[in-house]
Amino acid sequence: MADYQAPLRDMRFVLEEVLDAPAQWARLPALAGVVDGDTALAVLAEAGKLTAASIAPLNRSGDEEGCHWQDGAVRTPAGFVAAWRAWAEGGWVGVCGDPAYGGMGMPKALGAQIEEMLNSANLAFALYPMLTAGACLELSAHAGEELKTRYLPRLYSGEWAGVMCLTEPHAGTDLGLIRSRAEPQADGSYRLSGNKIFITGGEQDLTDNIVHLVLARLPDAPSGSRGISLFLVPKRLVNADGSPGARNAVHCGSIEHKMGIKGASTCVMNYDGASAWLVGEPHKGLAAMFTMMNYERLAVGIQGLAAGERSYQSAAAYARERLQSRAPHGTQAPEQIADPIIVHPDVRRMLLTMKALTEGGRAFSSYVALQLDAAKFSEDPLERQRAEGLVALLTPVAKAFLTDLGLEVCVLGQQVFGGHGYIREWGQEQLVRDVRITQIYEGTNGIQALDLAGRKLVASDGALYRLFSDEVHAFLDAADPALAEFTAPLAAALDNLDGLSVWLLEQGLRDPREIGAASVEYLQVFGYTVYAYLWARMAAAAWGRKDEGDFYAAKLATARFYFARLLPRIHSLSAAVRAGSATLYGLDAALF
Numbered sequence: 132m133a134d135y136q137a138p139l140r141d142m143r144f145v146l147e148e149v150l151d152a153p154a155q156w157a158r159l160p161a162l163a164g165v166v167d168g169d170t171a172l173a174v175l176a177e178a179g180k181l182t183a184a185s186i187a188p189l190n191r192s193g194d195e196e197g198c199h200w201q202d203g204a205v206r207t208p209a210g211f212v213a214a215w216r217a218w219a220e221g222g223w224v225g226v227c228g229d230p231a232y233g234g235m236g237m238p239k240a241l242g243a244q245i246e247e248m249l250n251s252a253n254l255a256f257a258l259y260p261m262l263t264a265g266a267c268l269e270l271s272a273h274a275g276e277e278l279k280t281r282y283l284p285r286l287y288s289g290e291w292a293g294v295m296c297l298t299e300p301h302a303g304t305d306l307g308l309i310r311s312r313a314e315p316q317a318d319g320s321y322r323l324s325g326n327k328i329f330i331t332g333g334e335q336d337l338t339d340n341i342v343h344l345v346l347a348r349l350p351d352a353p354s355g356s357r358g359i360s361l362f363l364v365p366k367r368l369v370n371a372d373g374s375p376g377a378r379n380a381v382h383c384g385s386i387e388h389k390m391g392i393k394g395a396s397t398c399v400m401n402y403d404g405a406s407a408w409l410v411g412e413p414h415k416g417l418a419a420m421f422t423m424m425n426y427e428r429l430a431v432g433i434q435g436l437a438a439g440e441r442s443y444q445s446a447a448a449y450a451r452e453r454l455q456s457r458a459p460h461g462t463q464a465p466e467q468i469a470d471p472i473i474v475h476p477d478v479r480r481m482l483l484t485m486k487a488l489t490e491g492g493r494a495f496s497s498y499v500a501l502q503l504d505a506a507k508f509s510e511d512p513l514e515r516q517r518a519e520g521l522v523a524l525l526t527p528v529a530k531a532f533l534t535d536l537g538l539e540v541c542v543l544g545q546q547v548f549g550g551h552g553y554i555r556e557w558g559q560e561q562l563v564r565d566v567r568i569t570q571i572y573e574g575t576n577g578i579q580a581l582d583l584a585g586r587k588l589v590a591s592d593g594a595l596y597r598l599f600s601d602e603v604h605a606f607l608d609a610a611d612p613a614l615a616e617f618t619a620p621l622a623a624a625l626d627n628l629d630g631l632s633v634w635l636l637e638q639g640l641r642d643p644r645e646i647g648a649a650s651v652e653y654l655q656v657f658g659y660t661v662y663a664y665l666w667a668r669m670a671a672a673a674w675g676r677k678d679e680g681d682f683y684a685a686k687l688a689t690a691r692f693y694f695a696r697l698l699p700r701i702h703s704l705s706a707a708v709r710a711g712s713a714t715l716y717g718l719d720a721a722l723f
């Protein structure tokens with residue numbers, strides 16, 4: 132596999148030239164003194180060096196070695212401990228963390244691009260810092276002062292790690308079914324008992340302590356999802372001086388053997404009357420957990436993007452070197468025994484699809500991250516409210532669409548290699564195995580689609596959708612007519628999505644089955660339309676500089692490919708949406 136190189140030029144283009152992020156940072160007082168365009172580029176360059184030099188080289192060996200479980204202890208693959216230390220010592224775990232507790236206070240728009248690099252370098256390793264950063268966000272938003280002071284500085288510094296413990300053997304998607312219980316104690320703490328499965332990083336050898344954020348029920352809890360509370364359960368109890376002390380009753384029963392991300396431990400966790408502390412209010416744990424889950428959902432979407440980027444880099448390099456057959460329009464490399472495969476139309480189709488989806492995905496994830504920053508840091512309540520609405524609407528799209536396309540891109544990368552993509556040597560098969568989980572965890576992509584169509588579209592009576600639609604209409608109204616080759620298909624795609632959304636709203640109110648029947652394809656139409664918006668913005672940014680070099684010419688050529696070859700997918704998807712639920716229920720369950 133080609134060595135990983137962070138796509139710094141493209142990241143800069145997205146942040147500065149397309150989204151104008153430095154202007155937003157300058158406007159928001161919480162960010163103004165922390166970051167500007169130059170600082171951002173320096174930070175990205177540093178992250179690029181570290182991920183390429185220290186973390187990417189462990190990707191293959193980590194996959195081959197996997198994690199080891201013995202007597203409740205887990206050993207991560209060789210090199211992971213040193214890599215964690217390097218990442219932690221650089222302050223990267225807390226890069227977007229609250230400065231009052233030791234975080235660096237950087238904007239999420241920057242954090243999202245750092246996450247992309249880390250995941251491209253090594254998706255399995257990236258899970259440990261990602262979950263830790265998510266746990267910090269959760270504590271920051273919902274924990275009391277004492278818990279924050281005790282835990283946040285050590286999590287941001289990477290001395291300790293954080294994990295998220297929701298799933299139980301009988302409760303995956305439906306968390307209302309969980310059975311773990313917490314009994315209140317006289318000193319205000321709780322004793323938590325239960326059994327969790329599939330806990331990423333539940334046990335590992337990277338840190339002295341692991342902070343488990345666990346969903347469980349109080350004795351008086353109502354049944355279902357309204358009776359769930361959130362608890363902090365440390366692996367080691369914390370001494371008065373803040374150092375890790377006695378072992379808590381938290382044990383790893385085993386680890387799973389799985390298809391990919393083998394360097395990330397996936398643990399069965401047993402809590403046997405473990406000391407626990409309530410985070411947030413009783414019975415409101417699931418709502419609180421959504422702070423972490425929404426953050427993780429964008430992060431998981433970025434995993435899809437990141438795997439695709441790595442696959443693309445390798446496939447593009449291979450296609451320039453691999454010699455097979457002659458070009459259909461005549462010999463291109465007469466000095467060679469055959470032409471490089473990049474001359475063939477189908478190989479170009481695959482590479483351009485990968486490039487268009489990856490660059491579109493980078494613009495999309497950075498755009499959502501910029502909205503997260505506005506939601507968190509803006510001092511204008513209206514701007515905050517609007518940004519929160521856009522984040523709520525777009526988070527399920529980011530999680531599901533970026534990961535669905537992540538798999539598509541990785542499979543295309545594997546295909547560019549022919550048989551050499553199927554064998555281990557070139558690393559493409561690992562990317563396909565690693566990226567596959569991103570469509571499943573953090574709520575399956577089917578559940579993301581239900582969230583978009585049901586909770587975000589229908590339950591808000593279209594109000595959240597209109598935030599997005601109004602923004603794109605405003606962009607189209609102000610667009611330079613010279614850009615019509617990009618804006619005309621965008622306008623048509625938006626009209627289509629506007630119409631589809633109204634149709635789904637009506638159908639959903641009539642029969643709730645219609646929402647689930649349409650939701651996956653609706654999310655995909657939504658995703659391609661969002662990409663069309665961002666591709667039009669990228670084309671607009673490149674247009675004025677099209678004579679300034681290859682980078683801008685390549686942007687425009689890729690935009691043309693997106694509009695001509697990928698956006699038309701919305702037509703068949705829209706037809707599937709409008710087909711409704713009748714055919715899904717046309718077959719009796721017994722006949723499957």
Ligand SMILES: Cc1cc2nc3c(=O)[nH]c(=O)nc-3n(C[C@H](O)[C@H](O)[C@H](O)COP(=O)(O)OP(=O)(O)OC[C@H]3O[C@@H](n4cnc5c(N)ncnc54)[C@H](O)[C@@H]3O)c2cc1C
Binds near residue numbers: 295302328330568576
């Ligand atoms: C490697 C790995 C790491 C993980 N890490 C963590 C972790 O760190 N912490 C944690 O708590 N969990 C973790 N998980 C669990 C993961 O989040 C769940 O597996 C996932 O949410 C799906 O739950 P499930 O496996 O029980 O599937 P189920 O809920 O049984 O779903 C099975 C199928 O039914 C569909 N389905 C279910 N309900 C509905 C519905 N209402 N409407 C339509 N379709 C529905 C689903 O989309 C899916 O296709 C991890 C899992 C894996 C494999």
